[in-house]
Amino acid sequence: QTILKASHQFPGGKGDIRDEMVQMIARDVAAANVDLQIQVFPGSSLYKPNDQWNALTRGLLDMSSFPLDYASGKHPQFSATLMPGLVGNFDRAMRLNDSDFMKDIKKVIEDAGVVVISDAWLSGAFASKKNCITAPDTIKGQVIRAAGPAFEEMLVAAGASISSMPSSEIYTGMQTGVLDAANTSSASFVSYRLFEQAKCLTAPGENALWFMYEPVLMSKKVFDGLTPDQQKAILAAGEKAEAFFNEEVRKGDQKLIDTFKQANVEVVEMSKADYDAWLAVAKESSYKNFAERVPGGEELIKKALAVE
Amino acid sequence: MSPTMAGLAIIAGLFVLLGTGMPIAFALGLAAILALVMEGGFSIFYVLSETMFAGIANLAYVAIPMFVLMGAAVASSPAGADLYTALDRWLNRVPGGLVLSNLGACAIFSGMTGSSPATCAAIGKMGIPEMMRRGYPASVATGSIAAGGTLGILIPPSVTLIVYGIATETSIGRLFMAGVFPGIMLTIMFMVWAIIDCKRKGYEFDTRALRFTLREKLSGLPRILPFLLIIAGTLYVLYGGIATPSEAAGAGALLTLLVVIIAYRLFRIRPVANIFGSAMRESVMIMMIMAAAELFAFALSSLFITQTIATAIAGLEVNRWVLMGMINVFLLAAGMFLPPVAVIVMSAPLLFPIITQAGFDPYWFAIILTINMEVGLITPPIGLNLFVINAVAPDVPTREILWGSLPYVLVMFLAIVILCVFPGIVTWLPNHMMGVPI
């Protein structure tokens, strides 16, 4: 029997959807009776979040639920998967998965020796204890903890000030006043109880700025070494996990809105006009830097924006 | 080999390596590399360096050298002596007054450094010779300093609480707050024991007859001012909305340096260079152990040992307090052999899910764990505070130090029991200030 190691940074057994995806794949593969077992190491209990990529490419780690942007220092193209305003909403995220844009990204992934088992786009939100964050000028003068370098660039361009800290410190940061605002995934907003500190939440909705690509990945070297039956079992399990994710992630956003409303936090969404205004800021900051820094970067952004 | 067997083998291997007397950091690392190579061959060399580097390359960990630096700055100046003298003028008529001065000075100093050895050194340098000069037995003098020094990691700031916060993704600011009342409580318990002990044994010295006038008592107070300034300044940066805990450490270190340099006119290169040099050495010692402990934890996890143990413990059908008792025994045993940071890096990820699953408050557990680590600091074979006392008072045999600190170990056990019965002592302040946690 072959034993594979799967690692991720999210809490295990607590209902985090990314953990659920990997656990599901492990269960389904075991049930397929193809002499394959997957050991799941949740909560960074094997590799540190950033170290997972190298371990995957070397074949030392077999599987991971991995925020692809973490490897953008090695493959700058990956920054496009945590780029403000490139996704917009879940329906468009699904269309993006089959686009030329993702074809290019997946080519880079495969060339590095890694394969995608399940696509997953995670949504995120903004919250502030000052005023609602909608149009770009609403962020002016606020100290914000942003999730992702491209977001930091855009927010700075809009006049915000950045403070870096792990998401576990956001609560204290907002409480003591080090932070006025925060940007992170919908799930983190709930699990870190940020509704106790925020005055206003900008929920993802139809015009969401923040999306992050966090696919389930496998080492290509390991995948190619499996029997056809085993490969089939993994791909089937991956597809099922992807479908599960796409359903659950929307429920997660609803839960975010419900929890914040219950805590008497004002909940707003960005209008199409706000979104377009942010896109204009992004084009002058993060998109521009990306195009300058990454060979073929401009092309890549164009391909993503071209998706309906 | 089953995970259980592999686990026993790797722990036995570590003990053999430690037995040679080689540095703990290198023993942890070597045991890990040997186990990993035996499991998966030499391709593991691709991730060893990244594991060590990423293990300590973290903004929150920058706080460790900074809080150590704060300690070194105060310890290198006459500030410790001043603090001690000022307290002595108020306390010298109480039975065991000098012991109380020591413990009080340790507690105040703990507010300025995250490290126990630093606390021990700063106060012990002045306190131990003075006590012995006034006729206290060596065991009482050294034992109280060794124990008082352990307050350094309980009263915030604290290096171990920082490491715990990162390992378990809990808020460091909140952890610091959780340590305040238990720290005060333990200080008072230490003092009560000192009074009882000194009264019982009848330590009556000539100096007790010595009376300080109110004027003398008051004149000592301004000398404490720099300390209060440093503590207040750091607290303000920490909780006044200016910086995160890790950043506050840097500001605190600079503030302490400036206060010490200006207040004590250390305007020469040499003493200042010494402050930085000793802070660098202690930081390197602590952080190398942490980095190597990351390797060791990686090896344990890679061989599925951590998970097997965790599942076994979680599957035990026992009362949650029996579980807590077992965990305490485990932590005490680990703390005897390893420094606090190594224990936390290796065991926190394992114990954290079990603790929360059993319905214990993670912040409360952090404090229980810290007190366990405090015990480890004054028990052989690896008791960092014992090493420091050894350096400060080379004439006192280790046996005497141990004998003197043993009662304080029992007091710490009592404190753990009290905190188990009244968890509110830990959780009240953070809950009151920051709302009930997740």
Add this chain to the structure above:
Amino acid sequence: MVNTYILVVNNLSRALAVLATLLLITAMLVVCQMIAVRYILRMATIWQTDFVVFTATAAIFLGAPYVLLKGGHVGVDVVELMVGEKTRRGLRIVASFLGLLFCVAMLVASWIHFHDAWAGNWKHSSVWAPPLWIPLAALPLGFGMLCLQYIAEILKLFVNAELKAPAPAVGADALGQIPAAHTLREIPR
């Protein structure tokens, strides 16, 4: 010849220690600058976080050889205290070779890591995106120097065949230095 080697290696370790100390001081100052820029000037801080993390981490690896020279990496001395003079010497030699083995292994591993970062032009994934080979260079440098220092410590053991039990080297000296755990024994471990 042997003495020259020891002298040179000791001084190189000291030089790296000075560098490590300067890096820590820089980290402290930059943290304060970062707070000032953000809190007082209300401006964005871009490079400070990365800079502070990498300088502080590099300092640890660069300072390690000097701490070895000073016998400052704590070890367990139970067995050492139980055995006789002769066995103790043997034990120290064994301990030194085991320590050297770890440092050699890490030298190889960290060289691979450094080389990959250099050849692959790896950057830290942040806005500032500094090249990773710069902070990573501290690892092969530190572990390489640790190897040399260990060899020096082993040579010392053979040269001073009449090694007596080491006296606790430092207490509070004239300048009132902090007598931390690392200043206790001037012996290789």
